[in-house]
Amino acid sequence: MSGLGSPVRAYDFLLKFLLVGDSDVGKGEILASLQDGAAESPYGHPAGIDHKTTTILLDGRRVKLQLWDTSGQGRFCTIFRSYSRGAQGVILVYDIANRWSFDGINRWIKEIDEHAPGVPKILVGNRLHLAFKRQVPTEQAQAYAERLGVTFFEVSPLCNFNITESFTELARIVLLRHGMDRLWRPSKVLSLQDLCCRAVVSCTPVHLVDKLPLPVALRSHLKSFSMANGLNARMMHGRSYSLATSSSHKRSSFRKARVAHPPQSPPRNCTRNSCKIS
Structure with missing residues (x-):
């Protein structure tokens, strides 16, 4: 029921x-x-x-x-x-x-x-x-x-x-x-190796696969799997875009901070006691 x-x-x-x-x-x-x-x-x-x-x-x-x-x-x-x-x-x-x-x-x-x-x-x-x-x-x-x-x-x-x-x-x-x-169109059943590759590629950009502490043959297989299935482009695109955006935003903020003029010193005839806070 x-x-x-x-x-x-x-x-x-x-x-x-x-x-x-x-x-x-x-x-x-x-x-x-x-x-x-x-x-x-x-x-x-x-x-x-x-x-x-x-x-x-x-x-x-x-x-x-x-x-x-x-x-x-x-x-x-x-x-x-x-x-x-x-x-x-x-x-x-x-x-x-x-x-x-x-x-x-x-x-x-x-x-x-x-x-x-x-x-x-x-x-x-x-x-x-x-x-x-x-x-x-x-x-x-x-x-x-x-x-x-x-x-x-x-x-x-x-x-x-x-x-x-x-x-x-x-x-x-x-x-x-x-x-x-x-x-009932049959869907592809992933093997254990494909599932492991999918998990690694989903959180690692393809250009950083060579830096993983893995055998050369396995790193080559990971890169081939990523390029063949297009997983890295789909899964990492949003993350890479956000990182690039945040880094560019930080650089632009840093430039603005550098070109900003320092605060002007108060005139000589001005004393601290006579300044009013509006």
Whole structure:
């Protein structure tokens, strides 16, 4: 709970993904393999729709995924059309041991382009653990994905292979499309040596580095670090300017003091007792 009593949000981004494909290609197996997923939904959903949520870590950001498994049966096409609205990503699933499920991907792409045009997609060949029954060669599926312009994965829920990786890649594609890359642009992590150099350079002018009681190689590295990063110019500029200003001010004051005329002596006919202080 936060200080105002409102609940702390447990994620940075919320995305809605649809798993589409013919029936019996293992979409439910993919959802079941997510150990940290929650099967319950805050909203009621009709038969033919399975829902699960999971949270992945993408470049240090928590991305919560709402995964909707639409049944591949024809009588649920209307449900798919309604649930495709608002989807940010689509996972096209086929069974590598079922040639007919791979040929049916074209039909699902037409449905997606009609009801959710422009939504990012990835192609997933499921049940890699049944490779000894393979009916769809990897090279053919890869070439098909390249023609579609989508990323291709072969996954295995039984071995938990490439499940999270495929979701993570689709989330990255979606967030990049929405211009969210600037929110997690990685920053440079300074090494211990860089931190020490930064601390020394921040309080030492570059022309005084040679006078430090340090080895020659280390002094040379400090000067190179200062010039390469521009730290000395930024950190010492204000300090040097103030010193120069104060020294010039002192010199000008000294000149004024030298040219100032000494106080004139009182006239001879004036006595101390007759002077009045006004």
